[in-house]
Amino acid sequence: MYHGNRVVIDNDASDDATVIQVDSVNKHGTLLEVVQVLTDMNLAIKKAHISSDGGWFMDVFKVIDQFGRKIRDTQVLDYIQRRIESNAGWFIPPLRSSVGVMPSDEYTAIELAGTDRPGLLSEVSAVLTDLHCNVVNAEIWTHNTRAAAVIHVTDNSTNSAITDPVRLSTIKELLCNVVGTNSGSRAAKTVFSCSDTHRERRLHQIMFDDRDYEGVKRSASRPNVTLMNIDKDYTVVTMRSKDRPKLVFDVVCTLTDMQYVVFHGMVSTEPVEAYQEFYIRHVDGLPINSEAEQERVIQCLEAAIERRASEVIK
16 A cells, blocks of 8 residues: 655646645644645745545645745755655655755754844854854744754854753853843743754744743734634634745644644645635644643744744744
8 A cells, every 4th residue: 555645736726826736644733744844945925725535645745946936946846745755744845945844963953032132143153163063054043032052053163063961061051041031931042952942943942941821911913813723623723924035944833743634735825915714623633621721722823823923033
């Protein structure tokens, strides 16, 4: 029996977008894997339809490039197909335009979480420079007074990963001092990571663990997220917000990491507003039954939509 992904890419089915159809086993995380591939290629999802039938589902995505055009480059199309069909995208060498998908033993990954404040990034950079660390790449997100960062560094003299435990301990201690300034009741965190988790997914996870979704006041300008149970089978999550790049990835990433499975759904983005609707259950097969958990899911999805829009520095 075939258990992989089958991908069909069609540039003739739509006048203004490339249509990508994915037939796949309906397992937890598969939808995120597919959306992640499209996001890493800087493609915008204009419309999407997700439909499951038992243990199998079919996803249809209408995508455009960052200039609003169909994807005509055959190398890019072939790469997308191989990445999705491989069911393990990190084993396919990336194209130059993909980001955040390759684990590496050639750098040391540093994860930070703490209170956001003016000058934080400059102070972190200064500490790393003084300790003879070369920053290969870095990304920092801020939301609701909290900040999270994933920074990849190498040793200045060897251009390779830093492995000396004494030196790593010194880096951690000094960064904790910087990040911990004005942290209040929440402890600042500095972690050396060997995880191969997608960098932007890891930033969502760090901020979720830091509970950046708590205590945000509701306003008319915030995303509109509603939940409703249907016949004790599914919880329907409906989201309306301003459209922006990587919006669908951020929402699907959050639902996946909160242990929810999307069985049916649709996405429609317009210049003014993006509409997303997902029929979900927890991995245990149940919809969301408690009011407390419903409120928590709403808060987490609002935060997921806002984080990238609040401030991103690369």
